[in-house]
Amino acid sequence: xxxxxxxxxxxxxxxxxxxxxxxxxxxxxxxxxxxxxxxxxxxxxxxxxxxxxxxxxxxxxxxxxxxxxxxxxxxxxxxxxxxxxxxxxxxxxxxxxxxxxxxxxxxxxxxxxxxxxxxxxxxxxxxxxxxxxxxxxxxxxxxxxxxxxxxxxxxxxxxxxxxxxxxxxxxxxxxxxxxxxxxxxxxxxxxxxxxxxxxxxxxxxxxxxxxxxxxxxxxxxxxxxxxxxxxxxxxxxxxxxxxxxxxxxxxxxxxxxxxxxxxxxxxxxxxxxxxxxxxxxxxxxxxxxxxxxxxxxxxxxxxxxxxxxxxxxxxxxxxxxxxxxxxxxxxxxxxxxxxxxxxxxxxxxxxxxxxxxxxxxxxxxxxxxxxxxxxxxxxxxxxxxxxxxxxxxxxxxxxxxxxxxxxxxxxxxxxxxxxxxxxxxxxxxxxxxxxxxxxx
Amino acid sequence: xxxxxxxxxxxxxxxxxxxxxxxxxxxxxxxxxxxxxxxxxxxxxxxxxxxxxxxxxxxxxxxxxxxxxxxxxxxxxxxxxxxxxxxxxxxxxxxxxxxxxxxxxxxxxxxxxxxxxxxxxxxxxxxxxxxxxxxxxxxxxxxxxxxxxxxxxxxxxxxxxxxxxxxxxxxxxxxxxxxxxxxxxxxxxxxxxxxxxxxxxxxxxxxxxxxxxxxxxxxxxxxxxxxxxxxxxxxxxxxxxxxxxxxxxxxxxxxxxxxxxxx
Numbered sequence: 174x175x176x177x178x179x180x181x182x183x184x185x186x187x188x189x190x191x192x193x194x195x196x197x198x199x200x201x202x203x204x205x206x207x208x209x210x211x212x213x214x215x216x217x218x219x220x221x222x223x224x225x226x227x228x229x230x231x232x233x234x235x236x237x238x239x240x241x242x243x244x245x246x247x248x249x250x251x252x253x254x255x256x257x258x259x260x261x262x263x264x265x266x267x268x269x270x271x272x273x274x275x276x277x278x279x280x281x282x283x284x285x286x287x288x289x290x291x292x293x294x295x296x297x298x299x300x301x302x303x304x305x306x307x308x309x310x311x312x313x314x315x316x317x318x319x320x321x322x323x324x325x326x327x328x329x330x331x332x333x334x335x336x337x338x339x340x341x342x343x344x345x346x347x348x349x350x351x352x353x354x355x356x357x358x359x360x361x362x363x364x365x366x367x368x369x370x371x372x373x374x375x376x377x378x379x380x381x382x383x384x385x386x387x388x389x390x391x392x393x394x395x396x397x398x399x400x401x402x403x404x405x406x407x408x409x410x411x412x413x414x415x416x417x418x419x420x421x422x423x424x425x426x427x428x429x430x431x432x433x434x435x436x437x438x439x440x441x442x443x444x445x446x447x448x449x450x451x452x453x454x455x456x457x458x459x460x461x462x463x464x465x466x467x468x469x470x471x472x473x474x475x476x477x478x479x480x481x482x483x484x485x486x487x488x489x490x491x492x493x494x495x496x497x498x499x500x501x502x503x504x505x506x507x508x509x510x511x512x513x514x515x516x517x518x519x520x521x522x523x524x525x526x527x528x529x530x531x532x533x534x535x536x537x538x539x540x541x542x543x544x545x546x547x548x549x550x551x552x553x554x555x556x557x558x559x560x561x562x563x564x565x566x567x568x569x570x571x572x573x574x575x576x577x578x579x580x581x582x583x584x585x586x587x588x589x590x591x592x593x594x595x596x597x598x599x600x601x602x603x604x605x606x607x608x609x610x611x612x613x
Numbered sequence: 614x615x616x617x618x619x620x621x622x623x624x625x626x627x628x629x630x631x632x633x634x635x636x637x638x639x640x641x642x643x644x645x646x647x648x649x650x651x652x653x654x655x656x657x658x659x660x661x662x663x664x665x666x667x668x669x670x671x672x673x674x675x676x677x678x679x680x681x682x683x684x685x686x687x688x689x690x691x692x693x694x695x696x697x698x699x700x701x702x703x704x705x706x707x708x709x710x711x712x713x714x715x716x717x718x719x720x721x722x723x724x725x726x727x728x729x730x731x732x733x734x735x736x737x738x739x740x741x742x743x744x745x746x747x748x749x750x751x752x753x754x755x756x757x758x759x760x761x762x763x764x765x766x767x768x769x770x771x772x773x774x775x776x777x778x779x780x781x782x783x784x785x786x787x788x789x790x791x792x793x794x795x796x797x798x799x800x801x802x803x804x805x806x807x808x809x810x811x812x813x814x815x816x817x818x819x820x821x822x823x824x825x826x827x828x829x830x831x832x833x834x835x836x837x838x839x840x841x842x843x844x845x846x847x848x849x850x851x852x853x854x855x856x857x858x859x860x861x862x863x864x865x866x867x868x869x870x871x872x873x874x875x876x
Binding site for chain 1: 629630633634636637640644645647648649655697700704707708709729730732733734736737757758760761764767788792795819826829830833858859862863866867
């Protein structure tokens, strides 16, 4: 006779976390995985994962460093519009596990599989919303790479879908799971170690101009029309496709949304605006004079957080005075933070650093913890450290910057209604038409 | 100063950098003119771009008219600009077009090479005039294009759009039918539930699943529109329906939210 109180993780997940109360989910599980959870679970209790987009980053980071070595996960399938990507990924899985997995060109076929619990989405930005919403509606938990969305409207639709289906959604902003620099900066600000917060400055570089190429026939392995999906049709050139897509406005926002999504995520966290945002934005910038990249090359954007003590956030491509990606100013001192180190005007406020000073090791550690947090939450049905709402709000900062740089005028933003105030033309930039048959 | 017409010509340049410069200049002019205090400038700019979109080629260069094609195709003009340039013009118009440009856009909506992009522009204009242009396109040839039109109509808020979606929700082409349902899900009209219920009986598991998901969205639209009691009835129906699927969980969640909202 079966024991009704003993429910396997698989059954627990398939039943939608057992209770609706859990689905409605208390925010924020702890970032650190417990030792027991980190141990190798029974095969039947591993989270069965599908990887959508095992190309560049999807393969070398998600598949090879995070999924395949993870004892809590079994990779069951991959989907990619490039045959070379999906076949290579399948070979990677076979080499590591000895298992042959299914490969799909169309991610919707992967999502039809009831045995897959969760998906990792590492496709180009213009596909994030469509892939993630389809996954959520198929009952999968989701880990989606940053920047969460291509437009603010897409991000809001992703949040709505996650809540509608009660799914766990981790945004791939792994700096949230960094155990020392970023978390320490956040805790120092929260504890008042630098006094009252007076300003946050995010410094990232610009993006490359790229090189011009003549349109050409796509390689036989690539379904170019599918790769474009909802984006406007253009003839194929390699420099718009894998990895390089991020320098083209049809698919991404350039460094503003690429690296900017990471650092603005921490800025929002430090300001305390995870479920909110700024009230004003204004910026100036330049674009690459001769292309082909058509996203901002250099920029300086200023936000005001009117609902958070009027704290200004500066977002710029200029180098910072101390080399950090985040310069945090308080009435009693400053902090300078990056993935490589943390500095303080008064060094005595800093705690001892338990981790080795190895950049790659630190980066990998934060990814591993971010994944562990996601997997913990799949089990507990709590919201992860970078829940979809947080990811959406962080991406919104980046999108607001992009809109302000194009319009070159001060904009008033209502973070509750998520629209510009008294500016219909600006509000038209909150979404973009999608090429059929794709739609939100 | 380079005119709009000259800039549009440069979009077609074989010199990729020159074409890039032209696009950049047009983008800048649009964004500068989009300041709410300069709406007159924006309207004039949009008019010029729309005129270029439907500008006819020099008659001396036009080929003989096509034969053995549908009337709406044979009636189409021979455009001055390439399809690539016309698509760029649509992208430029998408954030700024208003009712004033709808006649030109409606003309371009029968242009097979760019109609899908034009459809996207019309979908961005939040007025009944643009909706009516889209309604006329529902009967055009090409199921994929019609699906796109239905997607756009689903984002409208006019009863005319809803009436067409209701009609298309009985279309024999299941892609058309489901696209119509997915659009209808955005309209808070409880009487439409019968269309969703019927589609959840479809034999195809994939279409049936889409119907359930659309019905979940429909219930949420009702709940968010202040009709939690009507939403709860639909959620309850989905929660107890077969087959069980992700929508079952969504229905339970929606039911709890509806009950909480109804107090």
